[in-house]
Structure formats: C-alpha cells, structure tokens
Amino acid sequence: MTRGDLHVTTPLPSTAMDSSGSGLKSIFARAIEIADPAERAEFLTKNCGADDVLRRNVDSLIAAYENAGRFMQSPAARRKALAESASGPDCGTVIAGRYRLVEELAEGGMGTVWLAEQTEPVSRRVAIKLIKPGMDSRLVMSRFEAERQALALMDHPNIAKVLDGGVDAAGRPFFVMEYVRGWPITEYSDQATLNLDDRLALFVHVCHAVQHAHQKGILHRDLKPSNILVCSYDGRPVPKVIDFGLAKAMFHPLGQHTIYSAHGLMLGTPLYMSPEQAESNNLDIDTRTDVYALGVILYELVTGGTPLDKEMLKDASWQEILRLVKEEEPCKPSVRLSTSDQLPRIASKRGMQPAELKRAVRGDLDWIVMKALEKDRERRYSTAAALAQDIERCLRHEPVEAHAPSAGYLLRKFARRNRRILTTAVLVSLALCGGLVLSTWQAIRATQAERRAEIALAAEAEQRKVADRQRNEAEQRRARAEASLQAARSAVEDYFDTINHSKLLNAPESHAQRNELLQSMLAYYLRLISQYGDDPAVREDLAAAYIRVGDLMVSANGSREQTVLVLSKGAELYEQLVRRQSAVSQHQTNLAIAYNLLGSAQQTIGQLAGAETSYRRVLAIEDQLAPDLANSTEHRLNLARACARLCDLLTTQVRLPEAEIVCRRALAIYEKVPLENQGDDFPGDQAEAWYHLGHVLRAKGELTEAETAYRHAIDSFERLARGDPDRTRFLLGVAGGMYNLGHVHRLAGQRPAAAASYQRALEAYEKLTESNPTVGLHVMGVARANFHIGLILAAGGQQDEARSRWNRAVEGFESASRLGYPSRQTSSALAEALAMLGRWREAAQSCARTVAAGDDGWRSRCQLASLQCAADDDTGYQSTCADLLRSSVDRFAREQAMAVTWACVLGPLAASDAAKVVNIAEQAAAAKTDVVGHILVSIARARVGDTEAAIAALEAIQSRDDVEPALAATSSDQRRAARLLAASVLLAAYRDDRADAATQQTQLLRTLVEQTAAMPPEFAEGVDRWILPLALDLAQRELERSPLVAGR
C-alpha cells in the first residue's frame, strides 16, 4: 500500500501517520509485552527516535489497547444471529399482495410455516410455507411450476391441497397450502391412546391418499409423521398428508449439488429416507420410495420408534448415516418391542398389555412392515394400495400377501448386504447342509418313497418356523460370526462329491434318489452363485461354481437348455480370466473343461453349430499354449476329449473326412499319455474314442476298418467292466459296441455275424435292464437290438419271427419314452418299428412327434411325408411335402435332394409343388448312371401330368444295356422300390389310347410285386429303410385300384 491510498481512504490524521504499518505494529507489539511503564517508555524512546508522529501513534494505540476492556472479546456470532440472517417476516406482513401472515405455526429446516389469511380471490385461511433464503429460488420455483398442474389434479380428502406458490418481495419462495390444524400422526395416536387396530385403520387412509397422488403422477418424497397431520372432524380422526410435491421442488435430484444441499436440509429426516434415496447421484426414485417411508411410519406407529434408531444417528457422520440407511437391517417390530425397555410405556400408549401388543404384532404384521421396508424395492409392496390391502387383510384376520422370507432369500439378502456379514449366511447354509446330509442317508437306507414323503412334509411344515428362527438367530449372531463363504462352498462341494461319487448312490437302484439329491444340490449352488454378484475377487469361484452346477445339471438330468446357459456363463467367465491372467495355466485348463461340458450339453439339445464352436475353442486354446503347458497331461486329455466329441458331432453331420481326422488325433493323444498320468477316466475315454472312430468308418463304408475300431472299443470296455462291474458306463460301452458291430456285419452282408453281434448286444442290454429296470437308455438298447434282429430275420425270410421282434421293439420304445428317455429319439425309433410292421398310421403319428419334439431336420420330415402317404393321410402328406419344398432351396446336397424327391413322388401333390419336385429330381439325377434318380424324374413328370415324357424317360432307362442287369439283379432296395413306384404311377397315368402300354405295365408291376414280396429286402440305413415295403404297399394298392386293369 502507498501513502496516497491511505489519504484517500482514511481521513483521520492519526492513521495518516502510519508511515509503516509493520514498523508501528512491531513497536506496539513489543511495547505491550513490557509490563513496567518506565521500561516501556525507555523502549519507545529508543525505537521511535525523533519520529514524534510515530511515537504519538504508538502511544495512542497502547492507550486504546489498555482501555479496550471487553471490546471484541465476546464472540461475534450470536446464537440466533445466523438464523436471523434469514429470518422471515413478522405477523401482518402481506405476501404476494394477498396473503396476510397471522401466526407462525412451525419452524423447520426448510423454512417457517405460517397461518395466513388470504384476501383475494377468496377470503380463507391458508397455511403458507416460507422458504428460508439460501436456496436457489429460481430453480425451486421452476421445479414447482413444472409440477403445479399435476398438483392441481389431486383431489383427496386425506391430502392437503397445495394451492399456490410464488416468490415474495425479497425473492424467497413460498408455497400456499390448505390449512390443517392437526398433530403429526404418531403424536396424535399416542395422545389419543389409539390401539393397534385403530392405528392401522388410520394408516390405511394415509396409504390411500398416497396412492391417489401416485395415480396422478405425484410422488411425495418426504413422507414423515410431521407431514401427516391428524385432525379431528366430528370426533373422528382424519389424517391429512401435507407438502405433496414440495420436496421435488426443494431438492433437485440431480448431481452432486443435491448431496451437499441435502446435508443441511435432510439432516433431520434420514430416518424416513429410503435406501435408494441414500444412493449417491440417485436419479431413480419411484412410488416404492414413498412406500418405504410409509413402512417407516407404520413401524413407528406400531413400535413407537423408527427402524433406524434416532440415538444411533445422532453422532454418526453423514456417510455413516447413508450407509446405515442402505445397509442396516431393522429388526422385526415384534423383536423391537420385545427388546425395548420402554415396552410397558409403549403398550400403555396403545391401551394394551405388553404381552398382548407383542402377540398382536408378531406374525402377519411383522411381515407386512418388513415387506414395506425391504431394502430392495423390487421386493417391497409395489404400490401404497397393495400395502393398504395387506393391512386390511390383517385387520380382517385373512391371510396376508407378505410372508416370512425363505431361507434362500435370507442367504441372498445377507450376502448382498455385506460380505462380512456373510458369516450368518454361512451358518445358515452349513446348518441346512448338515440337515440335508442327514436326510440323505436316511433316504438311502430306508424304503425311498415313504421317507421322501416324510421329509417333504416336515420341510413344508417347518418352513415358516425355521425361517423365523433363522432370522432371529441371524440377527443375534451377525456380530460374532467370522467364517467366510468359502466354508459354506466347500461344505456344499463336499456334499456334492459325496453324492456324485458314492458307490452306494451310484448303484442303479439309487438312481432316482441320486437325481433328487443332485437337484437339491443344484438349488444350493444356484443360491450361492446368486449371493456373489459381480465381485471380481470371487469371479474365479463363480466360474468354478457355474461349471460345477452345469456338471450337476447334466448328472441330474436337469433342463438341458438351462444347463447350456449355466455352462455358457462359466465358460464366459473363464474366457475373461484367461484374457486377464494368461499366465495362469489353471484358467486354460478350466476353460477347456468348461467348453467340453458346454459342447456336449449343446450337442444334446441339438445346438450343433454351438457345440462345434465350443469344441473347436478347446482345440484353439491348446494351440495358443506354451509348449510345456500344451504338453501337460491334463491339457492333452482335455484336447483329446474335445476331439473325440467333435468327431461324434461331425459324424452325425456326415462330415466324415473331418471327423476321422479329429478322432485319430484324439487316439494319438491317448496313446502317448504315460501310464502313471492316466486318471480314472482315461481308459473309458480312450475306448470311447475308438468307438467314435468306428462310427466314422462305418459311415464312410470302410467296414473292415470300422470293425477293427469297434473291436478295440469293445475289448477295452470289457476289460474295464471286469475290473469294476459297478461301472454302468463300461457295460454300456460293451453293449453299444456290439450293437454297432452288428450294423457293420449287416451292411457287409454277413447275416449270421450280424445276428450274433445283435444278440450279444441284446443280452448286454438285458442284463443292464434287469439290474435297473427304470433306466430309459437300457430299455432303449434292448428294443433297438430286437428291432435289428428282426431285420436280419426278415432278410432270412423268417417274417413271423421278425414281426414278433418288431412288436417287442415297439413295446420297448414305448416304455423307454415313459421312463423319460428323450421323446425325439424314442418316437423316431418307434416310427421305424411300426413302419416295418406296416402300422403306417401309428408310425406317422410317432414320426410327427419326432418332428414336433424339435427335430426340424429334413430327414425326419421326409420320413413323416412317406409315412403319411402310406397311412393315406393326404392332407398331412401334402402339407409335410409343401414344408419340405418350402424350406428346401435350389441347391440341395445330393443326398437331401434324393430324400426329398423320394418323399415327394410317393403321392400326388398340388401342381406348383409337383413342378418343384421335377426340378429337384432332375438335380438329384444329374449323373447319367444314376438309375434310381432317373426313375424318380420319370415319376415326378408323370405326377405333373407329363405322361409322354415320363414314359419316354423310363423306356430310355430300360433300354440301356448297363441298366437292365442292375435292375434285374435286385441288388438295391431303392431300385426295386423305384421301379415298383414308377410302374404303379405310370399305370395310373395311362389313358385309354395307351391301353396296350398300360396292360404291359400292369403285367410288369404284377411280376415286380410278386418278386418283391417273395424276396426279403436287404434293408438300407436311415431314411429309406422302409421304402421297399412302402413302395410294395403303394404298388399293390394301385394295382387293385387301376380302372384300366379292372376294366379288362
């Protein structure tokens, strides 16, 4: 500062002499520290020197200092000074030109409430809420204006209307409301000693009022007893909810600004704040927020205190308060009453005895209050009306909607609240596990059904009691328990291992029990998973749990779609872990295991593309690994397993070369696994790979090699079964191997060998069935073996014996279906057996079930069409064909084109569909040497009415040198069937002018029918297994029907 400044601002001569503030100050400060006047004078003389102005300046300051007395020694702040800095106007003040303040009614955090007289347009008494300055009045008003229209729509006897709002002369917002002279609902209830029922009845009115506002789109957001005033009209208490819509105007729910503006203002009311309001940056408040506040008020009406104790909040920091609101689980009203030393006083305020009050609250009312107070609003009453209804039910002693939480829900809830508090959940779940294990062994030892019923009954009866007790226990133990969820998980895992690996439980007769127990385990795992949420620390645990659950679901025959979902989640989590911690080889291994399980689950439900992706992912992981990891036995085994399964998958898709490659890769891996590293599953896995290789080779027509592969598999399985006769898997391997070997022999034309193999398969399956008659797979095996033995018998001319086998097969397939074997497979097999028996109609129905069961492949549809045709179901036939032709586009694979053509030439079709068939047939018969194909083209042409072309085509085939011997040799069922059909179709197509040709065809057809009926078929695989009997049947019928033949 400069001297010039001083002159301008300080006119006093004395200050003008402050030549140096610091010099002056320094001398002054040191001088006043010298107590002795003489000494001080000496000091001053010495330091001021000849500067008289300075000396006078210092002297006057010292004098002022010594005479200051209490000057500036009292605090500047007066107790009310701060409040007065914003204190409102006094009585008589007129606000906005029309409201004259009469009396101050209340003072709150936001402002003061005045009774006022409105002068215009009507003369009436109103309540005016004058907001203290410090809020942004412009914002408050704009928010109020936004809600004003909605507020005007509210019209309810229990709501005090908001009449007006505005800004006073000083720029402070004010709100005008209907004047209610009443007491806060809690105070009123106590003063009037309302009993519990009266309180509830009063509260129901409040709920309805809130519901009314909600229906008009208004939330209160700040419900508390002081906002629910009860006044007495004609001696009847009438509650009025005030301040509707004001909270929204006052607290803008956006951004950080709110949070700190909320501090000061909301400090008085966190008792009624919902957990979602305590969330920072919460933009998402809805009607259930008000329901929560209603719950708090109800709690207070019932127990005399709020769920969160006022005392507890008194010294808590704001953060702590928010945490308490979000996490602190209140105890039930009845528990609060029981533990309160105020109980006698509280009861007397309700005109009741303490015991009477507790009894009245315990049970339904507890659950109603707790449901309204759920931290998770999804679990609260969704509306105030629902809360009111439940209270009314309670008053009428009817069953209420709210109920004791289930044990599983309690577990989830504790977990959500805090991992530290999980201890409680752990205790609960350990206790449950213990109980479950006990009942497990009882169930096994005793006769099952009786015991199961007993347990189920006990569980049901105990449920409520148990839940209740657990909750109380949990509340008491919360503080001291210190275990971790891991303990619960390992308990559950041990239990799982016990079930899954116990020989006793794996014995076939315990199958049903085992499944039941696994289902209950599954429920446990799902609960444990749901506790964890997204905590990254437990991601790995979670992944493992998913895989384990998936594994369980497979074992327990759970919903296959669900299994795939669960395993996908596990695989996905492992993918994340692999990405994040690529060095951890265990993740890679687990990923491979997950995908192997997932792939096989996907395969089961027909998600073939998904399954292939899963298996190929395992192959891809192996390629990415470091060599030492890739060479570890565990990885090799996972890889081999994926290869073997992929092979199986590719085989069913007839992608045979690929299938063979991956299968041989699997076998090569197995061969190199050192003996000491071969785990329990190894020999079985290796045998299965041989088994899969057999399938590929058989499909490729390499029958000798296929036989070798099957024999490898059978030998391994037999050896294993001898070592461990309990292992059903090995016995099944032997049976399946024999059965498939029978196929190989049959295809190779070795009927006796085929018969012998099928017979051994039959015996193996029968043995399995004897020891456990309720397993669908075993029953299925018996039936299939019988079916094929029937085929061999028929080929040997033993029609009656064959039919008896087929009848047994039909029974077997039906009972497998009843035992829960997948209907897609049972109904398809059943259709074939019925077709062999000539029971076309039933066969068609069964086949329709296959299609309905989700097998939308063209194969089963072709089968269905042919069976419908044979069953004379013209409508069904035409619609199935139309389906086939619609879904099939121009470019079929040849095999598919042939099959579709076969299906579609069997009977007459609509003209447009028939024309499509000609195209497809020509496409199928692209090769000149394909005799069957050309015959089919001929039939198709005849079907569209192009008889000349049809006859010409057929004659051309017959005239060819290379064709006639093939046709005559009857080496193919398809050729014979085609000729039969062609002859019969043409017969129908001949007109009178071609009577000679017709006679000729009739003759030929008769001969063919006779030959075919006498000569047993050599049965092909798959679709056209019954083509010959079918063609024969159709041809015979045509022959009988033909007017040309009949006319002669």
Next chain:
Amino acid sequence: MAEVTQILWQIEHGDPQAAAALLPLVYEELRRLAYSKLAGEKPGQTLSATALVHEAYLRLTMVADRPAEERAWNGRPHFFAAAAEAMRRILVESARRKHSEKHGGGRRRVDIDGLDVVAQTPSEELLAIDEVLDELAVVDPQAAQIVKLHFFAELTIEEAAAAAGTSERTAYRDWAFARAWLARRLHPVES
C-alpha cells in the same frame, strides 16, 4: 462436495479465478448448516461459529472414498480464509437487520437472546467493526485477516495463524494490534 475440493486444489495450484468461486459455496454451506443446527438445537447448547466452519469444511470437502484424516491437506488455509469472510458477511447481515428493526417499524419479537449466558458483541458494534475493518485492511491486511479468522469465524489464534500462514506469535501480535487499532478508531481515548 467434490466441487470445493476441486477449487481448493486449483487455488493450491495457482489458479487465481478459483478463489472467487469458493466464497459463495462456503457462504451457502455455512448458512445452511446454521439453519439446520439452530433448528435442531436444544436449550443450553451453544452454537459457535468455529464449530460451523469446521463442520462446513468437513462436509464440503468430504470425498466419499477417502477417510477424514486424508482430507487434512494444504487447501485448508484457503478454505478458512473464505469461511472467515463468509461468516463475517453473514453476521454483518444479521446485525444490520437487527439494527434496522430497532429503528424501523415492524412488530418486535421476543428476544430470546436475553436468555443466553454468553455475552455477545452488540450488533451496532459488530457493524461498526465491520465498517472500519476495511480501513485496517488497507493499513495492515495481515492483521485484518486475523480479525476475520479469529473474531468472525471464531478460530483460535493458533488456527487463525495456520489459516493465515503465519506463526502463532505473529498472529498474537496481529490480533493485539488490530484490536487496539480498531478500538482506537471506534472509541478514541480522550487524552
């Protein structure tokens, strides 16, 4: 909340605009705090400006994921300076209103201040002090600052020294000097 922390950080790092933004925020917070405190106040409880300032500081700089002890950082003096100025304005406004009530019309309300045990600086004097404080600030800004911190915001001399960034000894001297200077200015001693 984070807003204040951010501003303090900016002041620390030499952003001259930031200090201007701090005052209104602190002012608002102090007032809000004062309302809520007074509303919930029980008889016999005393409300001090320093308690308000400290609480305002904690609230305004409260960062959700940091414990309180970590918040004790260098931005504190700047905050107290702003708080002192804010508190001065609040008190002066209050005093002005009281003063005008005495001279103007309006119905008088019962002055419950009379019940208070602790004597307080009369509002006229407060206004007078405030008026000449600006003069002192010209002569000796450091001393004027100590007045705001110690007298208006009711920080202890030690706290005021820390907030003003001087030694306690200097702060004591500043306070003595300021008090003498203001006393002489307002109540000249007849010599």
